[in-house]
Amino acid sequence: MSHEGIRFVSADQAAKEATMEKRLPLEAVTPAKVRIHKTEGTGVEIDWKDGHRSTWNFVWLRNACPCATCHEDREQSGRKPGEAKPKPQSLLPMYEAPARPLEITPVGKYAVKFKWSDGHESGIYSWEYLRRVCQCGTCTGTT
Ligand SMILES: [Zn+2]
Numbered sequence: 484m485s486h487e488g489i490r491f492v493s494a495d496q497a498a499k500e501a502t503m504e505k506r507l508p509l510e511a512v513t514p515a516k517v518r519i520h521k522t523e524g525t526g527v528e529i530d531w532k533d534g535h536r537s538t539w540n541f542v543w544l545r546n547a548c549p550c551a552t553c554h555e556d557r558e559q560s561g562r563k564p565g566e567a568k569p570k571p572q573s574l575l576p577m578y579e580a581p582a583r584p585l586e587i588t589p590v591g592k593y594a595v596k597f598k599w600s601d602g603h604e605s606g607i608y609s610w611e612y613l614r615r616v617c618q619c620g621t622c623t624g625t626t
């Protein structure tokens with residue numbers, strides 16, 4: 484028996500693609516409170532106006548950089564936002580310090596920009612983008 488021709492699209496992938504097309508209500512993409520734990524180095528927490536709460540760690544956010552270069556890079560390797568790059572095959576595994584932001588700059592009222600410890604700083608993280616990549620159990624369908 485052959486499984487050729489069957490496309491394996493997981494239900495949650497399909498659901499995610501459907502949500503990407505949906506316009507989110509304004510309260511869902513407007514932060515009521517933003518906490519960026521730069522000193523602690525943990526990550527970002529947002530309480531949204533619709534009562535939802537999202538948290539991301541900095542490494543995740545670095546891997547979810549929305550700039551065109553990172554976006555294309557992810558598309559090409561089939562990674563989701565936040566997914567780490569596969570480590571290059573090497574006999575001597577190198578230690579890579581986890582990404583952390585050196586500077587955090589608000590961009591107007593709609594976004595925030597990070598200058599990362601690896602020197603990258605072209606990604607503008609809009610509130611809408613962040614809400615769409617919320618990692619809570621409800622949004623990722625894991626609870
Ligand atoms: Zn980028």
Ligand SMILES: [Zn+2]
Pocket residue numbers: 535536537617618619620621622623
């Ligand atoms: Zn969520």
